[in-house]
Amino acid sequence: xxxxxxxxxxxxxxxxxxxxxxxxxxxxxxxxxxxxxxxxxxxxxxxxxxxxxxxxxxxxxxxxxxxxxxxxxxxxxxxxxxxxxxxxxxxxxxxxxxxxxxxxxxxxxx
Numbered sequence: 001x002x003x004x005x006x007x008x009x010x011x012x013x014x015x016x017x018x019x020x021x022x023x024x025x026x027x028x029x030x031x032x033x034x035x036x037x038x039x040x041x042x043x044x045x046x047x048x049x050x051x052x053x054x055x056x057x058x059x060x061x062x063x064x065x066x067x068x069x070x071x072x073x074x075x076x077x078x079x080x081x082x083x084x085x086x087x088x089x090x091x092x093x094x095x096x097x098x099x100x101x102x103x104x105x106x107x108x109x110x
Contacts, residue, residue, distance in 0.1 A: 011035065011057040012074055016095060016103040019061060020080040021072055027080045028070065029103050031094060032060035039071055052076060062088040 011033050013019060020027045037044065037054035044054070052058075052073030059077065061070045064086045083101040095103040 013059060015105055018080040018086060019077040021077055023076050026063050028061040028063045029086045029095065030059045031062050034058045062090055064088065
């Protein structure tokens with residue numbers, strides 16, 4: 001009997017990581033991670049960034065100096081090495097900023 005294993009997708013980034021969007025020139029903090037695209041197919045067809053793969057990680061990001069959240073594909077982001085604080089109205093509700101400038105979730109995540 002053949003046992004087929006499902007492909008395991010590993011996200012490169014974690015909740016609390018500060019990222020930079022390579023195409024849209026913004027930075028932000030990851031608030032949630034989807035192993036695969038979980039958005040609306042209509043949105044994907046019209047808006048998705050250069051048709052990023054649906055079977056790769058996607059991230060919900062609090063956008064710096066905005067009041068919005070972005071849904072971004074892993075292929076379009078990189079680590080932001082800046083130590084500048086991310087300014088967003090929800091940031092203090094969700095995260096505690098450590099002395100090293102990292103963001104740690106206020107509550108344990110299931």
